Amino acid sequence: MAAALLCIRMLAPVTADRTIVYGLPVTIFISCAVIHRCMSAVCTHRLLARLQVNLHNTAIKSNSANISGGGLFADGAAAFTLSNATTVEGNTARSGGGLALADKSSVALLNSSVTANHAAVRGGGITIAAQASLGNLPMMLASVHSNTAHYGDNAAADPNNLSLISQPEVEGFVSRAVADGGFLSTTLNVTGQYGLPAEGIVVSAELGGTEPLGLSWSEASGISNMFLRIRKPPGRYHVSFTLQELRDVPAVNMSVAVRGCVPGEVAPIPDTCEPCLPGSYSLDPSLALCQPCPEGASCPGGAVILPLPGWWHSAAYSPQLHRCPNADACHSSRETLQNCASNMTCSASSEYAQLQCNTAYTGNICGACTAGFGATKPFHCRACMKPAVIITLYVLVYTFSLAESGRPQQDGQQQVASLLRCLVLYSQWILLVASLNIDWPASIAYPVQVVAWFWSTANAEALSFSCLLSNSSALPASAQGVLFYVVLPVIVLVLLLLLEALLSKLLHKRAVSAAAQSADRLASIAMVVVFFFLPSVLRTVFGLFVCIPLDSPVSPPYSAQAVGSFWVYDVGTQCFGPGWHKALSLGLGLPLMLLL
Structure with missing residues (x-):
């Protein structure tokens, strides 16, 4: 020892x-x-x-x-x-x-x-x-x-454990083309005996065990933050993390699901997805460049195309914008519309189309009236009066107008009556021109509106007679309206003839020349009815052939819910397509056009 x-x-x-x-x-x-x-x-x-x-x-x-x-x-x-x-x-x-x-x-x-x-x-x-x-x-x-x-x-x-703080499974990862984007952020913890942090330890990451992704050094807390660029086709990949100099410490693994590009993104470089910036959009993820925002729309970025006030499109994924015939009809809450357009479920439903319209309007280009509103002319709606009020006003005004128009004239009044007849005819043609979808200046619009009220009885739309039509019957309300406007003069003429015959019979005992005057009275009544209803009938007949072209056919991922041309009196009905429009136009409208 x-x-x-x-x-x-x-x-x-x-x-x-x-x-x-x-x-x-x-x-x-x-x-x-x-x-x-x-x-x-x-x-x-x-x-x-x-x-x-x-x-x-x-x-x-x-x-x-x-x-x-x-x-x-x-x-x-x-x-x-x-x-x-x-x-x-x-x-x-x-x-x-x-x-x-x-x-x-x-x-x-x-x-x-x-x-x-x-x-x-x-x-x-x-x-x-x-x-x-x-x-x-x-x-x-x-x-x-x-x-x-x-x-x-x-x-x-000295490290004896490597653990993953981040989620072990990553879903929907996407690689970006820009230098500072598209990184997978991962946090690991390197510890030694007693759980003490191991600082300065090199942590390496590999994709599939063969492709190096990067290195990182653990901090004083033992934490290692890694930002990994993964640029791969869509699929599921495995990333392994190891301590580079200590292979005896078990590796940890992460599963990464790489997604493909989605609407609102483009692929400028293969296996990357880049979102579209404001002022542009993308509905086709396979494109390399975002598309400029179409006319009549604002594009906040991504796949959202918002129609400007006064504009309309048939679907959230439709770049075909249409100017509304009635700009006031295509006004809505832009914030609500954008929230719906950003939501896949909402944007794919009919709710999106309705959100583009004002409260009183619905349908394609917001050209139809919602329940409780009636059309005063194509693409214009106003609140309906009660049916009893409409019928009462209509009967009273018609009776008064026809009675005044058909009242016998004295010899001294014939010249004045002829002048009035010319004035009536002129004013009715003015109303026909005014009914065109033109933004008239105020100096013309207000006088024409006054004339329209005086002649409301010659135009059933002026009193919103469409409020009395039913949408629940087999015949659409638009077809009912056409038949009503065309048949109404005949009905009025028959009623007046019956009334004249009744009056002649009652006055026969006191009027020796009643029989001789009957022919003149009948001709006068017929002339009154023709002058009175001619503008309304002409507008209705010509309107059968007025169509508005909307969407052109497209292929996915673009959408077009209003392909073709649509009838001006029913913007939900295709012109000359399946349904009542073709039968009404060719069976009724064409003969009347030749007759009139």
């Missing part, structure tokens, strides 16, 4: 600035042991795997090591106890400037300190191997302070 100090700078002489002062007496008895190539001031070798060293009131000061443990290096299963004001101070090494615990070694600090040590890389105070043991962890950490290192000033733990 030999008494010896433990490893006192075996390969170099101890200089004055690298002294080792041991508390006396410090005597360790070692038998059958070899201390080999110890660069630290106090060092154990694997052959001393079960050695226990107690350092009592000892100073380990100003020593250095080329690799690990400038002051103390413990290997194997060696156990060190530093007690009674033992200090480890001013030592240097590449890692573990003060202490370095390797393998399964352990250290306990009892009323001792590890201060002012320096490591070039990791663990200025102490480095702790993945399987090393510490005594009282809080006491040990409190005793190690004021040390410096590039990573882990006071303590650095």
Whole structure:
């Protein structure tokens, strides 16, 4: 048995600035042991795997090591106890400037300190191997302070665990073409023994185990933030994260589902998707460039096309914008419309089309009236009066107008009557012209409106007679209206003839010349009816052939819900298509046009 100090700078002489002062007496008895190539001031070798060293009131000061443990290096299963004001101070090494615990070694600090040590890389105070043991962890950490290192000033733990803080599965990832976009942000945590953070550890990421994605270094907290650029076709991919220099630490994996481009995006570079900026749109993700916003619309970006006030389109995914015949009908809440257009479920429903229209309007180009509103002329609606009021006013005004128009004239009044007849005919033609969809100036619009009220009885629309028509019958309300306007003069003529016959019969006893006057009266009545109803009948007949062209056929992903031309009196009915329009136009309208 030999008494010896433990490893006192075996390969170099101890200089004055690298002294080792041991508390006396410090005597360790070692038998059958070899201390080999110890660069630290106090060092154990694997052959001393079960050695226990107690350092009592000892100073380990100003020593250095080329690799690990400038002051103390413990290997194997060696156990060190530093007690009674033992200090480890001013030592240097590449890692573990003060202490370095390797393998399964352990250290306990009892009323001792590890201060002012320096490591070039990791663990200025102490480095702790993945399987090393510490005594009282809080006491040990409190005793190690004021040390410096590039990573882990006071303590650095060798990593034994790599965990993923981010979600292990990423859905809907998309790669962007721009340099600062399209990164997959991932956060990992690198820890060592006792869950201590492992700083300065290189974490690598690979796609499919073969394609490098990037490297990152763990921070003082052990956190490693990685921003990975993945540019792949749509599909599911696996990203593995490993500690580059420590392959024995299990890797962690992340599953990434890369999606394809969606409406509102384009693919300027293969396997990338770029969103469209305001002022442009994209409904076809396969395009390389976004399309400019069409006339009559505003484009906030993406796939949203919002019609401007006074404009309309048949579907949210339709770039075919149409100017509304009645601009006031195509006014709505832009915010509500944009929210609906951005929602796939809402934009694909009929709700989107209705949101483009004012409260009183509905249908294509907001050209039909909603329930409770009647058409005063094509594309113009107003609130309906009660049916009883409409019928009463209509009968009273008709009776008065026809009675005045058909009243016998004295000889002195014939010239005035002829002039009035010309004035009536002129005013009715003025109303026909005014009914055209033209924005008349106020100097013309107001006088024409006054004339329209005087002649409301000659035009059933003026009193919103369409409010009396039913949409629940087999015959559409628009077809009912045409038949009503065409047949009404005949009905009135028959009623007047019956009334005239009744009056002639009642007055026969007192009027000798009644029979002679009957022919003149009948001709007069017929002329009154013709003059009275001619504008309304002409407008109705000509209106059968007036159509508004809307959408042209398109292919997906574009949408067109109003393909073809639509009847001006029923904007939901295609002109000369299946339904009543073709039958009315050819069976009724064409013969009447030839007749009139």
